[in-house]
Amino acid sequence: MYSVVIVDRQKLFSDGLTSILNSQSDLKVAGRGAGIDDALRLVREHRPDVLVLEVPETGHECLRTARQISKEMPDVRIMAVSPYSDPWQAQQAFRSGARGFLIKGSSGEQAANAVRQVAVGGRYIDKSINNFDVHQDTRKTDRPPANVLTKREIQIVTLIGECFKTSEIAEKLGISGKTVDSHRKNIIDKLDIHTMAGLTRYAIRHGLVELSHEER
Numbered sequence: 001m002y003s004v005v006i007v008d009r010q011k012l013f014s015d016g017l018t019s020i021l022n023s024q025s026d027l028k029v030a031g032r033g034a035g036i037d038d039a040l041r042l043v044r045e046h047r048p049d050v051l052v053l054e055v056p057e058t059g060h061e062c063l064r065t066a067r068q069i070s071k072e073m074p075d076v077r078i079m080a081v082s083p084y085s086d087p088w089q090a091q092q093a094f095r096s097g098a099r100g101f102l103i104k105g106s107s108g109e110q111a112a113n114a115v116r117q118v119a120v121g122g123r124y125i126d127k128s129i130n131n132f133d134v135h136q137d138t139r140k141t142d143r144p145p146a147n148v149l150t151k152r153e154i155q156i157v158t159l160i161g162e163c164f165k166t167s168e169i170a171e172k173l174g175i176s177g178k179t180v181d182s183h184r185k186n187i188i189d190k191l192d193i194h195t196m197a198g199l200t201r202y203a204i205r206h207g208l209v210e211l212s213h214e215e216r
Contacts, residue, residue, distance in 0.1 A: 001026055001027070001028055002026055002027050002028070002049040002050060002115075002116070002119040002120075003028055003029075003030040003046060003047075003048040003049050003050075004021055004027060004028065004029050004030060004048055004049065004050045004051075004052060004115060004119075005029070005030055005031045005032070005033070005039075005042045005043060005046055005048040005050070005051050005052070006018060006029060006031075006032045006033075006052045007032070007033045007034065007035070007036075007038050007039040007042065007051065007052065007053050007054060008034065008052070008053075008054040008081065009034050009035070009054060009056075010054070010104075011034070013081075013104055014032055014034075016108075017029075017052065017111060018032065020108040020111055020112055021111075021112060021115060024112050024116070026116065027112065027115060027116065027119070030042075030046040030048050031045065031046050031048070036061055036062060036065050039051065039053060039062075039065050039069070040065065040068070040069070043069055043073060043076055044073075047073065047075070047076065048076060049076070049077060049119045050076070050077050050078075050079055050115055050118055050119045051069065051076055051077070051078050051079065052079045052081055052102075052115065053065070053066060053078055053079070053080055053081065053098075054080075054081050054082070055080045055081065055082045055089065055092075055093055056082070060161065060162065060163075060200075060204060062080075063092055063093065063095075063096040064096075066078050066080070066093070066096040066097050066098055067096045067097055069097070070096070070097025071097075077099045077100075077118045077119065077121070078093075078096075078097055078098040078099060078100075078118075079098065079099065079100040079101075079102060079114060079115055079118045079124070080093035080098040080100065080101045080102070081101075081102045081103075081104055082101070082102075082103060082104065083103070083104045083105070084103070085103055085126065085128040085129050086129075086201075087129050088201070088204070088205040089101075089201075089204070090125060090126075090129055092204055092205075099118045099122070099123050099124070100114055100115075100117065100118040100123060100124035100125070101124070101125050101126055101129070102114045102124065102126050103126040103128050103129075106126060110126075110127075114126075148190055148191070149187065149190060149191075152173075152183060153183055153186060153187050153190075154208065155173060156169060156173070156180060156183050156184060156187065157187060157199060157202060157203050157208060158203055158208040159172060159173075160184070160196060160199045160200060160203060161199065161200045161202070161203025161204060161208055162203075163200070166180050166181065166184075187199065
C-alpha cells in the first residue's frame with residue numbers, strides 16, 4: 001500500500017483525486033492540505049511515498065518547497081500537478097525534484113496510474129506535453145539572449161519573477177519607482193509580454209528565479 005499526501009488549493013480537485021486514489025487497492029491518501037506550509041507539515045508528519053503538489057502558473061514558492069522536501073526527505077517522491085500543459089513548467093518541476101508532472105484535466109485512471117508510477121520509483125510526464133524527455137538533463141535551462149535584455153532589465157525581470165512590487169524592486173536596486181516602470185516598459189516592448197504573470201513565466205522559463213535563490 002502506497003501512502004499519498006495531496007496539497008492543492010482547489011478543494012474540488014483535491015476531493016476528486018482523493019476519491020480516485022482511495023478507490024485503488026494499492027493507494028491511500030494519508031493527508032491533505034491547501035498551502036505550502038501544509039506541504040511541509042504533512043510530509044514531515046506522514047512521510048508519504050508520494051506528495052501530490054500543485055504548481056500554479058507562478059509557482060516558484062511551490063518549486064522551492066519541492067526542492068526543500070527533496071533534500072530533507074529524498075524518499076518522498078513528488079508528483080507536480082498543474083492546469084497547464086507547459087513543457088517549461090514541467091522542466092522546472094523536474095529540476096526541483098519532482099518525479100512526475102500531471103495535468104489536472106487528466107482522467108481518473110491516468111491520475112491513479114501516474115501516482116502509482118511515481119510511487120514505485122518511476123517518472124511520469126503527462127501525454128499532453130509533447131517533445132519532453134523525463135530523463136533529459138533538467139539542470140540545463142535556456143538563458144535570456146544577451147542582446148535582448150540589458151543587465152539591469154534582467155535584474156528587474158528576476159525580481160518580478162519573485163513577485164516583488166515596484167517599490168520593493170526600487171529599494172533593492174537603489175533606483176526610483178519611475179525608473180523601474182521605465183525599465184519594465186522597455187522589457188515589455190522587447191519581449192512582447194504584456195502581463196506580470198507572463199513576465200514571471202519568462203523568469204521561470206529562463207532560470208532567473210532559481211538562479212537568484214541559489215546565489216543568495
